[in-house]
Amino acid sequence: MMAWLKARLGAEVLGLGLFLVLVVLVFSFASDRFLTAANFGSVAVQLPELGLLTLAMLLPILSGGLNLAVTYTANISALTLAWVLQANGGPEAGFGAFVLGSLLALAVGGAAGFVMGAVVAYSRAHPILVSLAMMIFLRGLGEYLTRGGDISGFPDFVAAIGHGSILGVPAPLIVFLACVLLWQILLGRSRLGFFTYMVGSNIEATRYSGVNTKRALTLIYTLSGLMCAVAGIVMMARFNSVRVGHGEAYLLITVLACFLGGVDPFGGFGRVTSVLLALVILQLLSSGLNLLGANQHLSTAVWGLFLIAVMVLRFGWKRWIEMRRNGT
C-alpha cells in the first residue's frame, strides 16, 4: 500500500501528506475546535493570499532564480486597480471598471515581471539583485504615490468578492485553486514549463539543445509578475483596501513554503502538488496554534522551527537512503 502510494505520488508528496495527517491529528486532540467547519473555513480564507504569492515565487525558483519583488508587485498591481476604481467614482464604480482595472493590474504585474525577466536573461545579472532592485523601486514608487497611507472606498462588490463564497467555497480559494491547476498544467505539460526545469538545472546545456533560453527566462518572470497581480487583486478584495506593504511579511514565507514543498533551492526540481501540501500544512499549523491561544508571533516562530525540523528530517532521510545503497 505504502509502496504503491509512493510510486504513484513520489516520496516527497507522501512524506508531506503524512506530515499533514500528523498535524491534523495532534491539533484535533489538543483542541476540540480544530476539526470544525469554522476552523477550516478560516484556513480556506487565509490560504489563497500566501498561496498565490508562493505560486508567483515558484516559477523563478524552479528556473534557478528568485523573485524578491513578489509582494510589492502585488501591491502595485492592486494600486492600479484601486486607481481605476477611484477614477470611476470610488464606491459608485461599476463592475466594468473593476474588470478594466483588473486587466490593467495584470498588465502592470506582467510588465514588472517582464522587465525583471528581460534583465536577468540578457544582462545575466543575478536574479536576487535584479528582483531586489525591482522590489525597492516598486516600494518607493508605491509609497510615493500613496503617501504611505491606505487607499480604500471601493464599491461593495469588491468586499463581496473577498468574503463571498460559491457553494460554500470562499471565492479567493476558488481563484487560488484555479491558479494551482493552471500552474500544474503549465509545469507538467507545457513547453515553457518543461524549459523552466531544464533552464533551472543547466541553462547552457538547454541553450545548446536549441532552446531560446532568454525568451524562456523572460516569460517565466512575466508569468510570475502576472500571478503577483492576481494575488494583489485578491488581497485588495480581502482587506477592502490597498496599502503598500500589505503582505510584506509573506515574502520570505513564500520562499520557505517552496523549499518546504521540496523545491530544489538551486532550481530544476519541484512540484506544484508538494508546494500546495506545504502551504496547507503551514496554514493548519498557524490556525491550530491560534486555537490553542498562542499569539500570532509565536506561530510565526513555530513555522520557522517546523521548517528547520523538515530540513533536518530530509537530510536524515537522504543519509539513510545512501547508507542503505552503499551498505556501510
Next chain:
Amino acid sequence: MAERAGPGAVLAMQRVSKTFGGVKALDHVAFEVRAGEVHCLAGENGSGKSTLIKIATGVYSADPGADIRIAGQRVAAPTPGLARRLGIAVIWQDLALFPEMTVAENIAFETLLGARPRLASQRRLRETAQRALDRLDVALDLEAPLRRLPIAKRQIVAIARALVGEAKLIFMDEPTASLTQTETDHLLAIVRNLAAGGVAVVFVSHRLAEVLEIAGAVTVLRDGGLVGVFPTAGMTQSRLTELMTGQTFDNAVAARDRSTAAPVLEVRGLTRSGEYQDIDLTIRAGETVGITGLIGAGRTELGHTLFGMTRAERGEIRLHGRPVAFRSNKDAIRAGVAYVSEDRLSLGLIQPQSIADNLALPVLDRLLSGGLISPRRKAELVDSWIRDLAVKIGKPDDPVSTLSGGNQQRIVLAKWLATEPRLLILDAPTVGVDVGARAGIFAIIRKLAEQGLAILLISDEAPEVHFNADRVLHMAGGRIVGEYDPRETSLAALERAVYA
C-alpha cells in the same frame, strides 16, 4: 602476482573486496606498487579502478578480509589522514585546488593544517612551494592566483602539493585528459623524473599509448575482478584493450570513396577572426569528414558557427546547395544540423535531469498534442531510441548522471538523431568513453553514414579520425593546412603532421 611482494612495496593490497548494496565493485583484487615505479591501473569505467584508489587512500573501507600494507606496515583501517601521513597522495581529475588562492598557497596549503592554530607565514609558504617546484624542475610564478594558470600548469601545482606532503606514492587520475600533446609530453617527463627520485606513481588513463609509454607494469581490472599484472614491454594497445574489455577489436580504416554523392554542406572562405580563417569544406551525403589538430586550432569554434551558435564574419555556408544564415542554433537544428558537444558533462546533457527529459528536449515540438506535451508520445520516443541505440539504463526517469560515459554519449546521439539531422557534427565524441564503448559508438556512427547522413568528426586524437573518417582534414592556427586520405596515408604520417 604474489611473487612480486617484497620489501620494496610502497603499497601492497591483498584480497580487497568491496560491496555496495549487494553489488560487488571489487572482488578479491590484489594490487602492489614498488618505490620508484610508474605503474598503470587500467580498466574500463566501472571496472573498479576508482574504488580501489579510494580504498588505498582510506576514503572507503574494504570489506573484511583484506590485507593492506603501506611501506610494509599492516594498516587495519586506513583513513584519509592516515594514508596521507604514510605518504599516499591522490591527484583527482578535477585537481581539488583553490582557484582564488596563489600558486604558493595551493602548493604549501597542507603545511598549515594541524591541531593547533598557527599564523601563516607567507615567506615560509613561498619557500616550501619553491622547494617542491625545484624538485619538479619547473618555474612558476608563486604569487599568481591559480585561476589564471592553464590546466597543464595547475596539474603541476597539484603534483607539487603532493610532494610537499612527502608523498611516496602518488595516484594520478586521468592527468592528461585535458592536456595537449606537448603538455602531455612535459607531464610524462615530470612523472619519469619523480620515479627516478624514488617516488612511486600510479597512472590512470584512457589513453593507452601514453600508458604503454610511461608505465613499467600495468594492473588490469575488469568488472571488479583482477585480470592480471603485466609488464608493458612487448605489450600492444590492441592486446591491452583486449585485456580490459575481454573482446577483440580490429582497427581497420573505414574510409570509402563518397566523391560522387550529392554535397550536403559546402563552406567557402569562412572566417571569424581570432578563431578560424578561410575555411573551405565540403561534406557529401553519407560521408564522414574528420578534422583533427591541436587544442586551440579552431576546430570547436568552426563547429559552433556551423551549428549557429556564433556567426562568421566572412564566407558562405550552403546546405543542400542553398545558402544559409543561422541566427541561432534553433535555426540550425531546423535546417537539419545537429551538434554533439565536446563537453558532455556541462553542455551535452543536463546531468541531474532524467534520461527521458534529456531525450525529449530538442524535439519537444513534435511531442505536443493540442499545445501540451503528450506523455504517451514522449514515452514512445524515449522507448524507441533506447531500443535503437541499445542503451543500458534502469528507468527512463533516472537522472542521466547515473549512466556510464559510453551510455551517456549514446543518449546525446539519440537526442540529436531524434531531430532527424542531415549533418551531424561530432566534437570529440569519445572523451571519457571506454575503449569498448567507443567501438559501439563508432559502429552507430558508421551505420548512420550508411544511411546517408553527412558527418563532421572533430577530434584531437588522430587515430580516431584516421580509422573512422572518409577524409581527414588537418587544422592548425585556425586554418585547414592539409588533407589526407586514410587509405593512402599511414596513421604514423598523420600523427607526425599533427603533433610535430
